[in-house]
Amino acid sequence: MCVVGGAGHVGLPFSLSFAHSGKRVLIYDTDRKALAKIAEGVLPFPEEDGERYLKDALAKDRLAFTSDPADVQPSGALVVTIGTPVDEFLNPEHKVIRECMDGLLPYLTDDHLLVLRSTVYPGTTTWLERYLQRAGKRPKIAYCPERVVQGSGIRELAELPQIISGTTPAALAEVRKLFRRVAPQTFEMTPLEAEFAKLFNNCYRYLHFAIANEFFMIATSAGADFRRIHSGMTHGYPRAKDMPSAGFTAGPCLVKDTMQLAAFARNQFNLGHAAMRINEGLVLFLIDRLAQRYRLKSMTVGLLGMAFKPNSDDTRASLSYKLKNELAVQAKSVLCTDPYVKTDPELKPLADVLKRSDILIMCVPHAAYRELDSKGKPILDIWNFLGTPNILL
Ligand SMILES: NC(=O)c1ccc[n+]([C@@H]2O[C@H](COP(=O)([O-])OP(=O)(O)OC[C@H]3O[C@@H](n4cnc5c(N)ncnc54)[C@H](O)[C@@H]3O)[C@@H](O)[C@H]2O)c1
Known part of the structure; x- marks a missing residue:
């Protein structure tokens, strides 16, 4: 073969x-x-x-x-x-x-x-x-x-x-x-059914993440902690147990396949377009919320995790880079680190980023960050991976 x-x-x-x-x-x-x-x-x-x-x-x-x-x-x-x-x-x-x-x-x-x-x-x-x-x-x-x-x-x-x-x-x-x-x-299946099945599988997953991300933005805008709401919604409740946390939804497949289906549907894939707006828009929402509470222009922001998903070295279509690009304009400087990614010469060791940053963002909850000590620096963790206070409220 x-x-x-x-x-x-x-x-x-x-x-x-x-x-x-x-x-x-x-x-x-x-x-x-x-x-x-x-x-x-x-x-x-x-x-x-x-x-x-x-x-x-x-x-x-x-x-x-x-x-x-x-x-x-x-x-x-x-x-x-x-x-x-x-x-x-x-x-x-x-x-x-x-x-x-x-x-x-x-x-x-x-x-x-x-x-x-x-x-x-x-x-x-x-x-x-x-x-x-x-x-x-x-x-x-x-x-x-x-x-x-x-x-x-x-x-x-x-x-x-x-x-x-x-x-x-x-x-x-x-x-x-x-x-x-x-x-x-x-x-x-027939070939057409199989082609749809694959795209529908990925779009379904992409939409699923978008629901949690939209709930996160609605709750945060109202001054409520979505991470606590999520815990209450899912704790011992079978009909919500598969609800993901809020987080960056990216990578080489989910968003690309949602675009493919949207193109096939003559741009009438209403849920798909909404999901793209939400999942991509989350990054800008976070920056806007941070900018309301912190003087980003005079701060160094440390990004933890540049891969598109946990425990991976793959940076393709990673939203961490979208965040980095936007912060390059909005903050004094941006430092990035990732324990797995070896292809980006701009990455710094974790210890450097922890030391030199004024504020941290947990972009990807890699297992290697499980015991992370943020050295008293504020850390934005929408995944609720570390159980630290919600700095957006
Ligand atoms: N990555 C995933 O988890 C995943 C999961 C399910 C489906 N897919 C789908 O599988 C396909 C491949 O994705 P991937 O992540 O493996 O991509 P990839 O970029 O990791 O691998 C593609 C490989 O194809 C090679 N290649 C490109 N054009 C070629 C050509 N004309 N002849 C010979 N080799 C060529 C590239 O050099 C590369 O090694 C995509 O359609 C993707 O949507 C990916």
């Missing part, structure tokens, strides 16, 4: 899971540096069980690496896990799939099973079938969305039901066989 985009956050755990099941996997990726690292046994990002699976797969010679589509074998499964971003108009970048396919086209045969695993705009799978047929290629085509949580892909692939779909019964039969190697259960 070949995993296209196999060095990425989705592709690598997926490749390792299949290698663990006994398959030989060719990891095809345009990022040569990432491939070289993986080939040396180094994971490019944290992944539960990833190191163990990678070492084992390399020792058993079950992985191969390439950036040349000519190395793709003439048959078997080709699983596409490349990134599918939105463009400057907040519409999906259709061309990334097309360009990826154009690169593979000379090597694509009717004996391939082409599996789209990336999150795609509804209708992409049948579009792809037509596109390839026009080029004289008739591989079997399937869409099987990735729904695992980043960092736990290996574990969740082995635990969660996998949605599978094919454009023909033969494609469906083949992809069913493939996924049954690694997954406990498969759930069959």
Whole structure:
């Protein structure tokens, strides 16, 4: 099998899971540096069980690496896990799939099973079938969305039901066989249903966080502590137990997929647009509230956590950076720290940030901050991670 985009956050755990099941996997990726690292046994990002699976797969010679589509074998499964971003108009970048396919086209045969695993705009799978047929290629085509949580892909692939779909019964039969190697259960849909299911799953989650964030802003504006209200609402009360705390809702998937669905719905995705306004607007709300209580212009603000979510090194679409950019204008200076992020040369050690800041913001509740001593500095913690007083009231 070949995993296209196999060095990425989705592709690598997926490749390792299949290698663990006994398959030989060719990891095809345009990022040569990432491939070289993986080939040396180094994971490019944290992944539960990833190191163990990678070492084992390399020792058993079950992985191969390439950036040349000519190395793709003439048959078997080709699983596409490349990134599918939105463009400057907040519409999906259709061309990334097309360009990826154009690169593979000379090597694509009717004996391939082409599996789209990336999150795609509804209708992409049948579009792809037509596109390839026009080029004289008739591989079997399937869409099987990735729904695992980043960092736990290996574990969740082995635990969660996998949605599978094919454009023909033969494609469906083949992809069913493939996924049954690694997954406990498969759930069959049409490609369009599967495309919607993936987007709806992510949008549902994005909306869910927006509810807590809007409640937070309403309560705070009224001078009430949402963190205490949240505790009362959820304590021993089953119908609210899954309500998240307020917090930064960001990352490479949730907001991007909400934009994709909004674009598909001709910008009539009312709840989705509201959720984007709320989740993105929370950052500016916090700055405005802080500015009402503190003279930010003469203060150094310390940001704790720059990844987009706890215990991750991934800064893609992290709201911590939106906060940093805005504070660069509103505060005297901004210092940032993160125990996991290694890609940002501007980050400072935690001790420095604690010492030099006048006020702190807990952007991401990394486990490493659990015992944090803020040295008596005021700390804004909307997550209620530390149980410190609410400095916005
Ligand atoms: N990250 C997640 O938790 C997650 C979860 C579910 C679904 N998804 C979806 O999965 C897809 C991939 O996301 P990701 O987070 O793994 O992205 P990523 O950027 O981490 O990985 C994508 C990989 O594809 C490679 N690539 C890009 N274009 C290529 C091409 N033409 N040929 C070969 N390789 C190419 C990149 O070099 C990169 O290594 C997206 O559609 C995303 O929405 C992501």
